[in-house]
Amino acid sequence: MTGWTWEYEGYTPADERLRESLCTLGNGCFATRGALPECAADGVHYPGTYVAGCYNRLTSEVAGREVENEDMVNVPNWLPLRFRLPGGDWLTPDGTPLLGHRLTLHLSSGMLERHTRYDLGAQRVLAVRQQRVVHMADPHLAVLRTEFTAEGYAGELDVEAALDGGVSNAGVSRYRDLDGRHLTHVHAGSAGPDTVWLRCRTRTSDIRIAMAARLTADGIVTARHEPPRAVQRVTLSLTPGRTATVDKTVALRTSRDPAISDPLSAAVDRVERSPGFDELLESHLTAWDQLWCRAALDVAGEPGRILRLHLFHVLQTLSPHTADLDVGVPARGLHGEAYRGHVFWDELFVLPYLNLHFPEVSRALLRYRHRRLEQACTAARRAGRKGAMYPWQSGSDGREETQQLHLNPRSGRWLADHSRLQHHVGSAVAYNIWEYCEASGDTEFLHTKGAEMLLQIARFWADSAGYDDRLGRHRIKGVVGPDEYHEAYPGAITPGLDDNAYTNVTAAWVLTRTLELLRALPEPRRRELVERTGLDGGELELWEDVSRTLHVPFHAGVISQFEGYGDLAELDWDGYRRRYGDIRRLDRILEAEGDTVNRYQASKQADVLMLGYLFSPAELQGLFGRLGLPLDDETWRRTVDHYLRRTSHGSTLSGLVHGWVLARARRAEAWKYCQEALQGDIADVQGGTTGEGIHLGAMAGTLDLVQRGLTGLETRGGALWLDPVPLPELSSYGFELRYQGHWGVRLHLERGRLEITVPSSDATPIDVRLPDRAVRLAPGETGRLDLAE
Secondary structure, eight states: OOSSEEEEESOOGGGHHHHHHHTOEEOSSEEEOOOOTTOOSSSSOOOOEEEEEEEEEEEEEETTEEEEEEEEEEOOBOOOEEEEOTTSOOOOTTTSOEEEEEEEEETTTTEEEEEEEEEEETTEEEEEEEEEEEOSSSTTEEEEEEEEEEESOOEEEEEEEEEEOOOOSOOOGGGTTSOOOOEEEEEEEEEETTEEEEEEEETTTOOEEEEEEEEEESSOOEEOOBTTEEEEEEEEEEOBTOEEEEEEEEEEEETTSSSOSOHHHHHHHHHHHOOOHHHHHHHHHHHHHHHHHHHOEEEOHHHHHHHHHHHHHHHHHSOGGGGGSOOOOBTTTTSOOGGGGOBOSTHHHHHHHHHTTOHHHHHHHHHHHHHTHHHHHHHHHHTTOSSOOOOSSBOSSSSOOOOSEEEETTTTEEEEOOGGGOTTHHHHHHHHHHHHHHHHOOHHHIIIIIHHHHHHHHHHHHHHEEEETTTTEEEEOSBOOSOTTOSSOTTOSSOOBSOOHHHHHHHHHHHHHHHHHHHHSOHHHHHHHHHHHTOOHHHHHHHHHHHHHBOOOEETTEEOSSTTGGGSBOOOHHHHHHHHSOOTTHHHHHHHTTOOGGGBSOBSSOSTTHHHHHSOHHHHHHHHHHTTOOOOHHHHHHHHHHHHTTBOOOSHHHHHHHHHHHHHHOGGGHHHHHHHHHHTTTTTTTSSOGGGOOOHHHHHHHHHIIIIITTTOEEETTEEEOOOOOOGGGOOEEEEEEETTEEEEEEEEETTEEEEEOOOSSSOOEEEEETTEEEEEOTTOEEEEEOOO
């Protein structure tokens, strides 16, 4: 690991899946895992290419039941390029001795480079160098340059390049009982002496997919199609010390692309018009330079290097190209098949970073939610509720995609999955709308699509809350909070928990913010909204009442995760750690023992403490105050301590949230959890999960930890609010952001001094608020502010 490169030395089959995920290249439209082009999918390697928003639905028989699942499709593999001595076996790292092997991921240029030296025997060596690019300037292109150099011999080398339509979704072992054959009607053909094509379609969603490949080499290129592959071959003449080069340029188009008629003709036309490798590389580098200028974080040392890798993968999944697409935030990026490519609440951890660098991408991701508002309203009606009930897992059309069963690989049993009861995803959508509009100043979106979503989410929460005469408060029953370990009461026949604190407090926040927005809307727009939705004064009175009376349970002087949480048994944490070592997935361990985590005060990840992640201490106290509940600093500290001792961190988001909260509540321990968040994917702390796709929310969350967490940055009331946390291990950092029309506002913090530079423009001045003062900076000005200890 260097400042701008990520390197792997040597070949270790057991590490290939992890390396393939972390060496994925993408451009926001599609991405390809960092598999070696000469290797097919097997127990070691898994080449995969995924197109944003390309889903397909299949039905499988599991445990005697028919189960329907929608997956992000592994589209045809454009990578294959293998080679051999005439008459010999194809060379692969698994079957041929290696004298050296190195993978280098160049973050600054978005290029994957590999160097391999194959030992051919009799002192003959074949050196292979490859440079791979998924083009950031043209989102439909990819290119692979391969250089062969003979050492100690002269002779011929057979090279075969292909487009392979015989792929399936088989990258996650626990899904292998499910049907993964998503492609059908695979056809191949030639479009010229050096160009071949392959087309197919998805089996049920009927998305047409086309690829075209141009092969340029020092030799005669021939084509021979072997369904389901389009194959090109060339024989190279190698002499010692002289490099022979093969360039493979590929265009990928689908029927979901905008401004397109036929994907096949578009792909062939694009690849035939494509310039050579060097020219393609130049425009690709320019695009990456511009991205880094808008988004880079200036953090020293190893944390800075890891943050740069995280930012690299965020930008490959959600680039400015994403702004033209109808897609959400896939929880595992475009890097693998875990979670089936579904959209969860992870945008809660991703959009805050994008809001201040690529607000046009945030807006597009929120439009994905707005386009599925009607589906969410339909889901609410079917559940007997008003308003909008957004799904816990979303895919192509916004229906609930959460699986009905999930496999515990430790016990081998298929279990009922009740995570669809995590209705708090609606609050996450509302929070993202509010944060985006505060950061961007996009009142047009807030007053139109944003207001429509907020209104229906608020309506759902108000209708979900039932009044309890005994408590004199409203209650929301039968839900699951962010902690997925608890989905039912011990011994209960039906799933769901009552009065999850996180759910109720965020529901109160949604109701409060929506009421504020309705009062602030221009009268003509407010009238339109009221007429279209049938909103009346009685409903608004109910919202006001519910927003002030939602029940939040307490026990032993701390906020209860849900009603009855304090009555659960305590777990023998030390005993389980001695027996199992890694207990992050405590739920699977207990189920395999015939027990259930529902019986214990044990959390997979932050639940109550998520409130400290979303809201500043002052805002959180204000929310509880509106609910008529006291929340002083001491109560919050006790709450943090209570759950910190009872959390197994079975999610990569857990360390991030705990580090964020502890930075303000108990600073001495914060860095331990920040480190865990930084190491989550590169060290694969979840035990093999990164090989199935990176954890996008955790990666983006670490970026936001520096951007907002450590600076205390909030965008509200038309001002930038800052309350920096002096964390000794990360005391110097800087970044640029885009705020309400200001491009490139520079913040730098070092040794108790905060410097803010506003670039020259014709925009209005920026109001900056610190706990002890307020300053106003006009374009072209720099403010240097000494911070209180």
